[in-house]
Amino acid sequence: MNLLYKSTRNSDRTVTASEAILKGLAEDGGLFVPEQLPKLDVTMDQLKNMTYQETAYAVMKQFLTDFTEEELRHCINSAYDSKFDTEVIAPLVKVGDVYHLELFHGATIAFKDMALSILPHLLTTAAKKNHVTKDIVILTATSGDTGKAALAGFADVPGTKIIVFYPKNGVSKVQELQMVTQKGENTYVVAIHGNFDNAQSGVKALFEDKELEKELDAAGYQFSSANSINIGRLVPQVVYYVYAYAKLLQNGEIKAGEKINVTVPTGNFGNILAAYYAKQMGVPIAKLICASNENKVLFDFFQTGKYDKNREFVLTSSPSMDILISSNLERLIYTIAGQDAKKNKELMEKLKTEGAYEITEEMKAKLSDFAGGYATEEETARIIRETYADTGYVMDTHTAVAAYVCRQYKEAGNDTTKALIASTASPYKFARSVMTAIDEKYADMDEFDLVDELEKVSQVEIPNAVKEIRHAEVLHTRECDADKMKETVKEILRIEV
Numbered sequence: 001m002n003l004l005y006k007s008t009r010n011s012d013r014t015v016t017a018s019e020a021i022l023k024g025l026a027e028d029g030g031l032f033v034p035e036q037l038p039k040l041d042v043t044m045d046q047l048k049n050m051t052y053q054e055t056a057y058a059v060m061k062q063f064l065t066d067f068t069e070e071e072l073r074h075c076i077n078s079a080y081d082s083k084f085d086t087e088v089i090a091p092l093v094k095v096g097d098v099y100h101l102e103l104f105h106g107a108t109i110a111f112k113d114m115a116l117s118i119l120p121h122l123l124t125t126a127a128k129k130n131h132v133t134k135d136i137v138i139l140t141a142t143s144g145d146t147g148k149a150a151l152a153g154f155a156d157v158p159g160t161k162i163i164v165f166y167p168k169n170g171v172s173k174v175q176e177l178q179m180v181t182q183k184g185e186n187t188y189v190v191a192i193h194g195n196f197d198n199a200q201s202g203v204k205a206l207f208e209d210k211e212l213e214k215e216l217d218a219a220g221y222q223f224s225s226a227n228s229i230n231i232g233r234l235v236p237q238v239v240y241y242v243y244a245y246a247k248l249l250q251n252g253e254i255k256a257g258e259k260i261n262v263t264v265p266t267g268n269f270g271n272i273l274a275a276y277y278a279k280q281m282g283v284p285i286a287k288l289i290c291a292s293n294e295n296k297v298l299f300d301f302f303q304t305g306k307y308d309k310n311r312e313f314v315l316t317s318s319p320s321m322d323i324l325i326s327s328n329l330e331r332l333i334y335t336i337a338g339q340d341a342k343k344n345k346e347l348m349e350k351l352k353t354e355g356a357y358e359i360t361e362e363m364k365a366k367l368s369d370f371a372g373g374y375a376t377e378e379e380t381a382r383i384i385r386e387t388y389a390d391t392g393y394v395m396d397t398h399t400a401v402a403a404y405v406c407r408q409y410k411e412a413g414n415d416t417t418k419a420l421i422a423s424t425a426s427p428y429k430f431a432r433s434v435m436t437a438i439d440e441k442y443a444d445m446d447e448f449d450l451v452d453e454l455e456k457v458s459q460v461e462i463p464n465a466v467k468e469i470r471h472a473e474v475l476h477t478r479e480c481d482a483d484k485m486k487e488t489v490k491e492i493l494r495i496e497v
C-alpha cells in the first residue's frame with residue numbers, strides 16, 4: 001500500500017513521503033500528515049524480541065512507503081549505530097514506581113538525536129529519489145536541543161548546508177557551547193535577539209517567502225526543515241514508544257494487552273504527537289499526559305479548549321519547553337476537526353492574527369486520549385531533589401517536569417496504571433539547574449565544576465558530548481535581530497555562492 005501525505009491546510013494535493021520530507025513544510029504553510037494513520041503489521045510478540053533497529057524498520061516502513069527496504073534499512077543502520085553510547089539505543093530504567101525511557105544516549109545527549117541522527121539520511125535518500133540537483137539548505141529554529149542535534153547530523157553531509165537560529169539568552173550554557181563550537185564547512189549558527197517563538201515564526205516566514213524561494217532557486221538552493229514540523233522527524237519518534245512497550249512486555253513488567261500511561265515533557269508537541277501516533281498504530285496506551293512548564297499554554301488548552309498564546313513568555317530551567325506556539329498541535333487539531341483542512345486553516349489564521357483560537361465542543365470530545373498537567377519551577381526542582389534522595393537517580397529539568405506531572409496525575413486519580421516517562425535529556429545538559437535543585441550550595445559554582453560535581457553525585461560518567469566542549473574553540477559568533485533573519489540567510493548563502 002502506498003501511503004500519501006496531505007497538508008493540514010489544503011486537502012487537494014497529495015505528495016509521497018519522500019516529497020513531504022524534502023519540503024518540510026507544505027507550500028500553504030500547513031504541515032504534512034498521512035492520509036490515514038497506518039497500523040502495525042507485526043504483533044507485540046514479534047516486536048518483543050526485536051532490536052531497536054528492527055523495530056524502527058517495522059514502524060517506519062508503514063509510514064515511508066515509497067522508500068525501498070534497502071533504502072530504509074540503510075538509513076536506519078547509518079543512524080542507530082555507535083553514535084549512541086548504549087547498544088539498546090533507548091534504555092528503560094525503573095525509577096521508583098515509574099519507567100523512564102532514556103532517549104538521551106545519542107551524540108548530543110537530548111532526545112532530538114533519536115530523530116535527527118536519521119533525518120539527514122532520509123533527506124539525502126529522498127533527494128536522490130526525487131532527482132533533486134540543487135543544494136538543500138536546512139533552516140532550523142531551536143529552543144536549544146534541536147540545533148545541536150541537527151548540526152551534528154548534517155555537518156559535512158554533501159549537498160546540504162545547515163543554518164540554525166537560537167534565542168541568544170534562552171538556552172543553557174552547555175546547549176550554547178555545543179552549538180557555537182560545531183565544526184563542519186556547511187554549518188552556520190546564529191543567535192537571535194528574541195525568544196524561540198520569534199525564531200520559529202521567522203523560519204516559517206522564510207519558508208513561505210516566494211520571492212526568496214526564486215532567489216534561492218537561481219543560486220542553486222532549496223530549503224528544507226529539520227524542525228519537528230518535518231514528517232521525517234516525527235516518524236522516527238513513533239519507534240521508541242513501540243519499542244518501549246515491547247520491552248516492558250518482554251521484561252514481564254506488564255501483561256499482554258495491558259494499557260500504560262505515557263507522560264511527555266512537551267514544547268512543540270512533536271514528541272507527544274509521536275506517542276499518539278504509536279497509540280493509533282495499535283500500542284496499548286491509556287492516557288497521553290502532556291506535561292508543561294510555566295509556559296502552560298497546552299495545559300490551559302486541554303482544560304478549556306482555548307489556545308491562547310497572549311501571555312508572558314517565561315524563561316524557565318527547562319528552556320527546550322519554553323514555547324508558546326506549539327507547531328505540531330496543528331496536526332492534532334486537523335485530526336480532531338475530522339481532517340477538515342478548511343476548518344483547521346481558519347483556526348491557524350486566528351492564531352496568527354489574534355494569538356488565540358477556540359475549538360468546538362465536538363472537537364474537544366475527541367481529546368479524551370489526552371490529559372494535561374504542569375510543574376512550576378519550584379515543583380520541578382523539588383522532584384529532582386526528592387527523586388535523588390529516594391533513589392539516587394538524577395534526572396534533567398525537562399524530564400523532571402514530566403515526572404512531577406506524572407506523579408500528580410497518579411495521586412489525583414488514584415491511578416495505578418503503569419507509567420512511562422519520556423526522559424528527554426541528560427542531566428549534564430542542564431548541570432546548573434539540576435545541581436542547585438539538589439542543593440543550593442552549588443549555586444555559585446562555575447559551569448564545568450558543576451559538571452564534575454554532577455559526576456560525583458550521579459555516579460554516571462560525564463558523556464563525551466560534554467567532555468568535547470570543555471576546551472573546544474568557539475567557531476560561530478554571528479548574531480542578528482529577530483526581524484533580520486532573511487537578510488542573515490541571504491548573507492550566509494551569498495558568501496558561499
Ligand SMILES: *Cc1c(COP(=O)(O)O)cnc(C)c1O
Pocket residue numbers: 110111112145146228265266267268269270271272320321398399424425
Ligand atoms: C525539544 C525538547 C522537549 C520538547 O519536545 P517537543 O517534541 O518539542 O514537545 C522536551 N525536552 C527536551 C530536553 C527537549 O530537547
